[in-house]
Amino acid sequence: MHWWPTSSSNNYTGFYHWINGDWVPMEICTLAVACLVLYFVRFPFITVPIYFTLTFMSMDAIHLFADPKADHWLYYCMASITIGTLLNILGFALCRKDQKDFGFWSFLFGMFLCWSGLTGWNIQTEWGHFIYFLINLTFILLSSFFHRKIFMFFGSLGIICYIGHLAYIFSDSPMFSYALGAIGFSIIMLATFLMRSRKNRSIS
Secondary structure: OOOOOOOOOOOHHHOOOOOOHHHHHHHHHHHHHHHHHHHHOOOHHHHHHHHHHHHHHHHHHHHHHOOOOOOOHHHHHHHHHHHHHHHHHHHHHHHHOOOHHHHHHHHHHHHHHHHHHHHHOOOOOHHHHHHHHHHHHHHHHHHHHHOOHHHHHHHHHHHHHHHHHHHHHOOOOOHHHHHHHHHHHHHHHHHHHHHHHHHHHHHO
């Protein structure tokens, strides 16, 4: 239809590889059409292109309004964490309204965006890495509260990343193997406790 912006140096095939502010109008149209279809057809999977487009649009919008010469990676991580947190809140609200099928996709994209933003953050200090570990440990604890295994999945990935970071630092220390065994044992005990508490809660 010759609506593609002439100022864009990238063609449509580069949409999934490059970040470009010229694609924001196309993403707005995609959101509008997807929301219109969802209004008439209450099918949970239709929310996937909505969340998917929101992810790309947040990055392209930063590229559109921010300084083109600056490094935008920090802003991408912040936008990913913000949108992911909002999607998790939306998933919780949908589950409260007995819309668990809709809540599943909201939790899935929310956790993916939130976790990827945290993992992609350029952490400079060891305290920052430890806070990253605590956040992922919180995800595992929230999995028991929300009854969503997706929280445990991403939380476990984050803890594995932190353990890999420690292994890189203390690879020459003989005590690290004992500390690593203690961490693994603690994770097993925590998982056993969460499974028992969930089973007792379901029985009661």
